[in-house]
Amino acid sequence: MAGFKPVLAFLVTGALAGTAPGALAQEDMAACHAGSYRLDSGAVLDIGLLPDGTLRWRTIDGRSGTLTENAGGVWSGNDGWSDQPHPARIELGGCDDDTIAVHGIEHLEGPAQRIAYSMEETRFQGGGVELAGRLILPPGEGPFPLAVLVHGSESYSALDYAYYQRLLPAQGVASFVYDKRGTGASTGEYTQDFHLLAADAAAAFEEARRVAGDRIGDAGYLGGSQGGWVSPLAATMSEPDFLMVGFGLAEGPLAEDREEVRTNLVEAGYSGDVLETARTITDITGRVMASGFTDGLADLERVKAIYAHEAWFNVIEGEFTGEMLHTPLAEYRAGYAAEDVGTSWEYEPMPVLRQLDIPILWVLAGADREAPADTTRALLSELQSEGQPIDIAWFPGVDHGITRFVEDEAGERTTMGYADGYFRLLADWPARYGFDVPYGDAELAPHSQEPDE
Known part of the structure; x- marks a missing residue:
């Protein structure tokens, strides 16, 4: 996800932080x-x-x-x-x-x-925690562009499992990967506080520059999913040369939930009044979540009583709205409190993005169910029209992660791979800050050279 699936769903995804009993020996052999x-x-x-x-x-x-x-x-x-x-x-x-x-x-x-990469392990200070990082340089003398990898919402070790750390150097771009706080070899507690995570990312950026020295040229961030919120914020705390975002949103976490609910209902065949009512409901559940369960509770119980019998009401999912609606409130609240990781529900990306005056590449998935991207595409186009150097790549028909999929009659998707051109784009763009060649089926929208009058 781009944001956070609390309570029941988080218990499932959180299991990725470890390996199954008996898997360790096999992992050692495979690693x-x-x-x-x-x-x-x-x-x-x-x-x-x-x-x-x-x-x-x-x-x-x-x-x-x-x-x-x-x-x-x-x-x-x-x-x-x-x-x-x-x-x-x-x-x-x-x-x-x-x-x-x-x-x-x-x-x-x-x-x-x-491929004989040059790898250097390091430990450095984040905001009150010690983080474990790794610099990976391509073969050759360089200098190379450098991308500091900023995590999504995963709670497992990026040092162990992040594949971008190798796919970029394989194409001539250095990478710096680190375990975020509370994961892998880093200390601290796992969190989804974007401000803390951004401060850690900024510290990683400075450490990457220090370790790499004159072996790199321009350096910036690559943030995926939730990293699309964290990396621009980190860019305001440091001095990167560029920023790349993959399948992240220019709207905040509450908007992500709202857009997921809307997409879910549209795919189920609903429109018109149902979508308007659903928007009212997500406004209420957003108030509940952002306030820490101090605002909107009476309205939540009211809409549950009014609409619980409606077929469309039971179709609603989203990041948190579906669980909040379909679980007794006391049970949901207790479960959320047990799994609360400090998610920055209040975060709004646009004011942060307007502070940046560096080249930005934003890659979007046209059929993204986890982070529906239509509004983000429009917001980024708005920033382009204001003169910000943002290049947009829209890969139609792919899901979160810029992933290809097949879909069965029930609408269930199975991921089959990644969009052709996506990995090449991430490696090419930092060297030219623009599009010189096509990238698969991507619809490319380069930034305007001059702001609209």
């Missing part, structure tokens, strides 16, 4: 194979560790699949995030082997050599 591998053709296959101790492969053009070890040291698995087998078979060998053999991935067949 040594994590890395990027270059074939003789120049194509790159990235292999990353998953929290359950298995592996996932990714290509620069967005294909992906899972990997589990079979007999004879051959790894294979399923296509995308589906349960359908993929023909990929990868011979990884032992932990000391830097060469692998790739079979069954179109245009990526044959031997591949591990």
Whole structure:
């Protein structure tokens, strides 16, 4: 999510912070194979560790699949995030082997050599906590553009599982990745307080510059999902050369919930008065959440009593509205209190974005259910018209994460990979601050050179 799914849903996603019992030994064996591998053709296959101790492969053009070890040291698995087998078979060998053999991935067949990145581990001070970070430089002398990776809402180690840390250096862009407070090797308590997280990100930016020295050129942030709120705020606390945001919103967390509810109802076939009433309801649930359950409680109980019998009412989901409506308030409130991580419900991005005068790339998913992006696209276009150097890339028909999917008759989506062009765009843009070539199906809207009169 871009924001936070509290109570019941958070209990599910929070489980990703650890591994299943018995998975540790398998994870140790799999972890040594994590890395990027270059074939003789120049194509790159990235292999990353998953929290359950298995592996996932990714290509620069967005294909992906899972990997589990079979007999004879051959790894294979399923296509995308589906349960359908993929023909990929990868011979990884032992932990000391830097060469692998790739079979069954179109245009990526044959031997591949591990890319020899330059990696430096570091520890540094955030806001009252000690954070663990890693600088990864591409092969060569540089200087390279540098992207500091700013997390989404995940509660697991970015050092262990963030794949951008390798996909960018594989294309000539240095990366700096760190475990946010309360995760992985960093100290402190996990939080979704955007202001604290932004201060930590700004500290990471300064540490990345210090460690990299003259081996890098321009440096900036890459924030995904919730990082689309945190990274612009961090940019106001530091002096980056650029900012990249992927599938983040120019609206705040309450608007995200509102847009999710609307999208959910539209997909279920509702319109007109139902959408207007739903907007009234999300205004109420937003007041309840933002006030810490001190405002809007009577209105909440009133709309529940009036509309509980309506079919559309029981379809409502959203970030928090659905659970708030369909759970007894005392139970919901107790569950939320037990899992409260200090989410900055009051945060409004537009005043922050208006403070920035650096090149910005904003990448949006046209079919995003988790962070519906139509309003964000309009708000960013408004900033463009005011003269801000914001480039917008809109990938139609993809979901959160700029991910491709298939959808069944019930509307359930299965992620199959990433949009072709997305990973190339993230690597190309910091070198030119503009669009010189197409990126898959993306609709590209470069910034205006002069503000409208």
